[in-house]
Amino acid sequence: xxxxxxxxxxxxxxxxxxxxxxxxxxxxxxxxxxxxxxxxxxxxxxxxxxxxxxxxxxxxxxxxxxxxxxxxxxxxxxxxxxxxxxxxxxxxxxxxxxxxxxxxxxxxxxxxxxxxxxxxxxxxxxxxxxxxxxxxxxxxxxxxxxxxxxxxxxxxxxxxxxxxxxxxxxxxxxxxxxxxxxxxxxxxxxxxxxxxxxxxxxxxxxxxxxxxxxxxxxxxxxxxxxxxxxxxxxxxxxxxxxxxxxxxxxxxxxxxxxxxxxxxxxxxxxxxxxxxxxxxxxxxxxxxxxxxxxxxxxxxxxxxxxxxxxxxxxxxxxxxxxxxxxxxxxxxxxxxxxxxxxxxxxxxxxxxxxxxxxxxxxxxxxxxxxxxxxxxxxxxxxxxxxxxxxxxxxxxxxxxxxxxxxxxxxxxxxxxxxxxxxxxxxxxxxxxxxxxxxxxxxxxxxxxxxxxxxxxxxxxxxxxxxxxxxxxxxxxxxxxxxxxxxxxxxxxxxxxxxxxxxxxxxxxxxxxxxxxx
Amino acid sequence: xxxxxxxxxxxxxxxxxxxxxxxxxxxxxxxxxxxxxxxxxxxxxxxxxxxxxxxxxxxxxxxxxxxxxxxxxxxxxxxxxxxxxxxxxxxxxxxxxxxxxxxxxxxxxxxxxxxxxxxxxxxxxxxxxxxxxxxxxxxxxxxxxxxxxxxxxxxxxxxxxxxxxxxxxxxxxxxxxxxxxxxxxxxxxxxxxxxxxxxxxxxxxxxxxxxxxxxxxxxxxxxxxxxxxxxxxxxxxxxxxxxxxxxxxxxxxxxxxxxxxxxxxxxxxxxxxxxxxxxxxxxxxxxxxxxxxxxxxxxxxxxxxxxxxxxxxxxxxxxxxxxxxxxxxxxxxxxxxxxxxxxxxxxxxxxxxxxxxxxxxxxxxxxxxxxxxxxxxxxxxxxxxxxxxxxxxxxxxxxxxxxxxxxxxxxxxxxxxxxxxxxxxxxxxxxxxxxxxxxxxxxxxxxxxxxxxxxxxxxxxxxxxxxxxx
Numbered sequence: 001x002x003x004x005x006x007x008x009x010x011x012x013x014x015x016x017x018x019x020x021x022x023x024x025x026x027x028x029x030x031x032x033x034x035x036x037x038x039x040x041x042x043x044x045x046x047x048x049x050x051x052x053x054x055x056x057x058x059x060x061x062x063x064x065x066x067x068x069x070x071x072x073x074x075x076x077x078x079x080x081x082x083x084x085x086x087x088x089x090x091x092x093x094x095x096x097x098x099x100x101x102x103x104x105x106x107x108x109x110x111x112x113x114x115x116x117x118x119x120x121x122x123x124x125x126x127x128x129x130x131x132x133x134x135x136x137x138x139x140x141x142x143x144x145x146x147x148x149x150x151x152x153x154x155x156x157x158x159x160x161x162x163x164x165x166x167x168x169x170x171x172x173x174x175x176x177x178x179x180x181x182x183x184x185x186x187x188x189x190x191x192x193x194x195x196x197x198x199x200x201x202x203x204x205x206x207x208x209x210x211x212x213x214x215x216x217x218x219x220x221x222x223x224x225x226x227x228x229x230x231x232x233x234x235x236x237x238x239x240x241x242x243x244x245x246x247x248x249x250x251x252x253x254x255x256x257x258x259x260x261x262x263x264x265x266x267x268x269x270x271x272x273x274x275x276x277x278x279x280x281x282x283x284x285x286x287x288x289x290x291x292x293x294x295x296x297x298x299x300x301x302x303x304x305x306x307x308x309x310x311x312x313x314x315x316x317x318x319x320x321x322x323x324x325x326x327x328x329x330x331x332x333x334x335x336x337x338x339x340x341x342x343x344x345x346x347x348x349x350x351x352x353x354x355x356x357x358x359x360x361x362x363x364x365x366x367x368x369x370x371x372x373x374x375x376x377x378x379x380x381x382x383x384x385x386x387x388x389x390x391x392x393x394x395x396x397x398x399x400x401x402x403x404x405x406x407x408x409x410x411x412x413x414x415x416x417x418x419x420x421x422x423x424x425x426x427x428x429x430x431x432x433x434x435x436x437x438x439x440x441x442x443x444x445x446x447x448x449x450x451x452x453x454x455x456x457x458x459x460x461x462x463x464x465x466x467x468x469x470x471x472x473x474x475x476x477x478x479x480x481x482x483x484x485x486x487x488x489x490x491x492x493x494x495x496x497x498x499x500x501x502x503x504x505x506x507x508x509x510x511x512x513x514x515x516x517x
Numbered sequence: 518x519x520x521x522x523x524x525x526x527x528x529x530x531x532x533x534x535x536x537x538x539x540x541x542x543x544x545x546x547x548x549x550x551x552x553x554x555x556x557x558x559x560x561x562x563x564x565x566x567x568x569x570x571x572x573x574x575x576x577x578x579x580x581x582x583x584x585x586x587x588x589x590x591x592x593x594x595x596x597x598x599x600x601x602x603x604x605x606x607x608x609x610x611x612x613x614x615x616x617x618x619x620x621x622x623x624x625x626x627x628x629x630x631x632x633x634x635x636x637x638x639x640x641x642x643x644x645x646x647x648x649x650x651x652x653x654x655x656x657x658x659x660x661x662x663x664x665x666x667x668x669x670x671x672x673x674x675x676x677x678x679x680x681x682x683x684x685x686x687x688x689x690x691x692x693x694x695x696x697x698x699x700x701x702x703x704x705x706x707x708x709x710x711x712x713x714x715x716x717x718x719x720x721x722x723x724x725x726x727x728x729x730x731x732x733x734x735x736x737x738x739x740x741x742x743x744x745x746x747x748x749x750x751x752x753x754x755x756x757x758x759x760x761x762x763x764x765x766x767x768x769x770x771x772x773x774x775x776x777x778x779x780x781x782x783x784x785x786x787x788x789x790x791x792x793x794x795x796x797x798x799x800x801x802x803x804x805x806x807x808x809x810x811x812x813x814x815x816x817x818x819x820x821x822x823x824x825x826x827x828x829x830x831x832x833x834x835x836x837x838x839x840x841x842x843x844x845x846x847x848x849x850x851x852x853x854x855x856x857x858x859x860x861x862x863x864x865x866x867x868x869x870x871x872x873x874x875x876x877x878x879x880x881x882x883x884x885x886x887x888x889x890x891x892x893x894x895x896x897x898x899x900x901x902x903x904x905x906x907x908x909x910x911x912x913x914x915x916x917x918x919x920x921x922x923x924x925x926x927x928x929x930x931x932x933x934x935x936x937x938x939x940x941x942x943x944x945x946x947x948x949x950x951x952x953x954x955x956x957x958x959x960x961x962x963x964x965x966x967x968x969x970x971x972x973x974x975x976x977x978x979x980x981x982x983x984x985x986x987x
Contacts, residue, residue: 028769032772106787113847115628237534
């Protein structure tokens with residue numbers, strides 16, 4: 001009897017023109033969004049290839065140790081086609097003494113005058129539209145039958161009420177799950193064909209958990225639609241309830257959180273963390289401006305023979321090349337030691353302070369999940385980012401990894417010694433060193449023009465410094481495993497499943513006392 | 518008799534649960550939009566204030582305003598001051614901040630509030646432009662089918678009411694309802710926003726009222742659409758059609774416009790544009806180098822001005838490539854706009870840009886203002902520099918770096934005096950068009966939606982005349 005009813009329910013849905021239109025619409029939207037995202041992803045891949053090329057070229061042309069400025073370039077995540085997540089640029093420039101707090105891009109195709117507000121993704125499609133579609137399919141599932149009299153008829157048969165409501169729920173759920181699963185798996189297969197060489201285990205893990213999550217989402221909304229249809233006598237009334245509920249879950253709750261609750265919870269802490277960050281950056285700036293001892297101040301050594309800027313500008317340390325007098329080398333060496341001992345720790349502290357801003361935001365996001373455990377849209381948004389691997393936490397991990405690479409490099413320089421000696425900013429071979437400035441002036445009887453001519457002559461003929469590139473660790477994209485995924489999503493999934501069970505119990509209880517006349 | 522039908526329609530609709538719930542939703546959304554926009558406004562104001570403070574610090578520090586230093590870096594800022602318009606829309610699709618150097622127009626475009634981008638923001642545009650159309654569709658998709666089902670349509674026909682009259686009364690009732698559910702909560706939202714931000718302004722009050730008025734033809738379009746749909750046989754299927762039409766205009770058209778325009782009018786990558794810039798610079802440098810040799814290559818010969826002229830020419834050539842980049846972006850942007858203009862929602866936002874002096878409409882005037890400011894500042898600097906006897910009067914970007922070469926001779930390439938008009942470097946008042954021209958622009962934007970209304974009226978009337986009302 002139950003199987004018959006279930007088949008009947010699904011066949012009914014298949015025959016309904018309303019459902020038919022809904023499915024067409026969903027498929028159309030899915031295809032549109034998928035194509036947009038694939039085109040976008042392809043662009044990102046092209047840029048990534050170009051970025052890697054630029055980085056490799058730069059690393060192949062380094063002339064001294066200060067030129068070792070590798071980049072951590074994040075490969076575009078294939079699963080971002082489904083969930084764009086926390087949007088960032090994908091390149092971090094790793095420089096010896098520069099704070100790593102944000103990402104940048106090398107080779108972006110960017111419209112200077114048009115900053116699109118949103119890039120649609122499948123997650124938005126699911127949370128915003130699929131939820132609405134499920135409610136539009138199921139809002140009259142019980143009271144619709146009551147209106148035409150079939151519910152009363154069914155209740156005269158030896159059929160338990162629980163079985164009836166279960167088959168209603170299963171009918172909608174199986175149907176929508178199929179409607180989602182079909183294009184979803186087709187899209188996954190098409191990606192496997194198009195991007196066969198970019199597939200990683202991450203993609204398959206993400207794809208599976210995302211599908212699993214969406215199935216739970218569909219289950220929740222199927223239950224919700226049925227619950228709403230038991231809340232009013234007429235389908236028209238439940239339609240209004242459905243739209244109202246959808247608006248509250250989809251629009252009012254997230255917006256109230258973003259603009260009213262979240263700022264009141266986190267603004268003060270973010271402000272405090274930002275202040276701490278500014279305190280450290282100000283101290284760091286002082287360390288290379290006001291607190292710089294004279295014997296380490298590069299501005300106090302002869303400038304004319306520097307092939308680039310003096311190395312310090314208002315906003316930090318600049319790249320430079322070095323060749324000149326002994327005094328210049330010695331001053332440079334002391335400057336490097338000063339940076340390592342006084343500036344570098346402050347930079348690292350400023351990074352820690354900046355991370356606190358991220359941490360406050362991450363905590364607020366997690367808190368939203370707990371407060372609105374009954375809202376599948378909030379939970380879906382949060383979980384889908386964790387599943388795709390492009391959440392704010394992943395961004396922080398990316399920054400941390402880049403900092404580790406930089407720290408390794410700095411420590412390598414300190415251990416091998418090149419961080420503090422002439423090799424760091426070397427321009428010509430050491431044998432072309434000019435010697436002491438005083439000696440040089442004495443040699444030409446204090447005639448600066450003659451010194452200048454001599455220096456120019458050497459500069460034209462001197463051989464360039466040839467360095468041996470040290471072996472240093474390069475950026476590798478992290479891969480998460482199944483064992484890593486489960487702790488990431490466990491808490492939210494438990495909340496989600498809990499809210500589904502709760503809703504099912506409420507429907508069960510409500511339908512037992514439902515007036516079927 | 519007409520009055521009786523109208524009153525009947527209005528009373529019925531007022532009693533309708535759909536109407537009551539939508540009204541409550543709109544009240545909640547309008548209030549939330551005022552609160553969220555007030556938060557956004559305060560954040561934007563803080564960012565604006567930071568920019569202003571930075572400018573004031575530069576003016577006060579005694580170095581940045583030295584004219585020789587002003588020749589490098591993007592010192593001129595032309596910004597759109599945050600205004601209550603944020604209650605209507607964040608207008609973050611287009612830049613509202615231009616930083617530019619004094620020598621040439623090589624702007625850097627930026628936006629206030631870029632750190633907080635969401636899929637959608639709760640503001641009047643979301644409510645009036647996107648949701649209210651949906652609500653009017655949902656309210657009106659049963660306009661005829663309900664009467665037909667209840668048999669009242671047949672009854673009215675027996676009483677001798679003309680079909681057209683029935684249709685028009687339905688329409689007028691819905692439009693009155695629209696005003697009832699929109700105007701009071703909108704006014705509450707506006708007053709709440711003004712109270713929270715302390716930005717009370719009669720000018721903006723009128724502007725917001727004008728926006729409410731302009732939203733009427735857009736709502737009317739959806740009412741006619743809903744009415745037309747309500748004439749189909751299965752009205753429950755119609756709701757899906759309704760949602761589809763809404764989604765088509767809200768999502769599919771703007772998103773497709775974005776993709777199609779990017780394919781039809783692609784941009785170069787940043788590396789390619791940088792390469793163009795570099796090539797243009799080097800080619801010009803080569804030409805000057807070939808002609809003047811060491812007078813250009815060396816940094817010792819500054820007095821004759823040839824080196825300065827050469828560098829100025831190089832910078833000018835490079836700046837022209839920046840204009841190509843802007844033109845490419847502008848062409849793509851226009852294409853996106855033209856394609857997305859099919860959607861009435863997009864048209865509505867474009868009209869608001871004209872009313873509030875924001876978005877792409879403002880951007881053009883902002884760029885013009887920046888170019889005018891550059892000319893004005895340049896003339897004033899050259900005039901002030903001509904009074905400085907220590908200056909060689911060499912107006913070029915490398916002047917500051919070259920001054921060390923001349924330091925021992927007591928001369929400088931360009932004056933080190935403080936610029937006498939630092940207030941010109943921060944522009945937040947941007948002049949746009951007069952009211953008449955704006956009105957014409959708005960009318961032109963409104964024309965398509967008015968024509969669509971007319972078409973729907975004709976189709977609805979013809980269809981209703983032929984409708985089997987049994």
